[in-house]
Amino acid sequence: MNEKFPISLHLLWLTENYFPSRGGMAQSCDRIVYSLRSAGVTVDVAHFSQRAQKWKTELRRNGRDWICPIGNDPSHAMNCLWNIISKEKSAFTHVVAFGGVLPMIAAPVYSAWLGVPLVTLLRGNDFDAAIFTPKRADLLREALQKSSRICVVSRDKVQKINALFPDIHPLWIPNGIDLADWQALPSQDKRAQKWRHEHVTEGRRVLGMFGHIKQKKGGLFFLETLLDSGLADRFHLLFVGELDEEVSYWLNLHQAEIAHSIFPFIERYDLIPHYKACDMVVIASFYDGLPNVLLEAAALGIPLLASTAGGMGDVLEDNQQGFLFHAGDAHECRKALQRAATASDEELKLLGENGRLLTRSRLSRQMETESYLSVFTETVRETPQYSLDEKFADIASTISGD
DSSP, rough: OOSSSOOOEEEOOOOOTTTTTOHHHHHHHHHHHHHHTTTTOOOEEEEEEESSOOOOOEETTTTTEEEEOTTOOHHHHHHHHHHHHHHHGGOOOEEEEEEEHHHHHHHHHHHHTTTEEEEEOHHHHHHHHHHHHHHHHHHHHHHHHHEEEEEEHHHHHHHHHHHHHOOOOOOEEEBOOGGGGGGOOOHHHHHHHHHHHSSSSSOOEEEEEEEEEEEGGGGHHHHHHHHHHHOGGGEEEEEEEEOOOOHHHHHHTTTTTSSSEEEEEOOOOGHHHHHHHEEEEEESSSSSSSHHHHHHHHHHOOOOOEEEETHHHHOOOBBBTTEEEOOTTTHHHHHHHHHHHOOOHHHHHHHHHHHHHHEEEEEEHHHHHHHHHHHHHHHHHOOOOOOOHHHHHHHHHHHOOO
């Protein structure tokens, strides 16, 4: 029994995005699992991995991590995982689907076979990409319809899902950040200022772009808008992460016009000096969930230059935590760039302080964890939407002609 709440929880957590995978979804998965385990919940994570070569079990505090190689036959991996799960199937209280196609396939099946509720946690790309991809759309639809609860990180996903499936009412649970664990040390501030002194022309403001700058993140759109704005000579761009080929190619063509620096993916806590080197952080997404980059920048007091896509429009206010523009709107983006170029240092500092307050008051890791704990405690005794008994009853009824 859990010390912090009266119901014992044991989650089977299925994901394609987990350490050592990179990216925002893997980071969110790590954070939520760690927080739930720290709260006393037992979480067994099954990580379907393209990179892993061998099956492996790693013991964790309040749970296990199963590394499940996919290879060329995902169905084999899912059947082998069931062999492991079935040895102790009475222990589980929930199946959780988090990130990727395989969890969407496996989670409803495991939920029915175990006779426990399915909770589906939809991140931005899970819905945005799947709903317009024929085969994935069917998988998404089935997972949604069989879930006892669906949790999303942006309000627009609540509205979109409910419009398509009126009987489904997703819950909005935004990402959180541990403010006590995410602070800049004086030495990191010094590193940031040293880098600026050595690499940035005096008078230019540094705009940071972090993570995988792919098509959905609006990287090329932002670069083209910046060049068209006539304000490129007011800024220095700092990229940390991975650039899509089209972005790299464009930067090479315009390297004389766009001052920029590029760093590869860096371990999370080593990112702090790079954040602190920025005057603003750019998130120009066409569509999104609630990027961890937003929380990390805001928690460090760095204002945002961001689109209103996904959860960004939920939590940010124009002229409060930064300068916003409608997703994909080049005219509004140019206006935001103009404000970023002309705002005083005092104005930017105030925007940054508002960002700190936002993360402290509405986007803490504790709030995120408590929200998920509520979901699991509320559903622990619920019958799965499609149990095996119901399926067998339907088959028997059909055979008998009743």
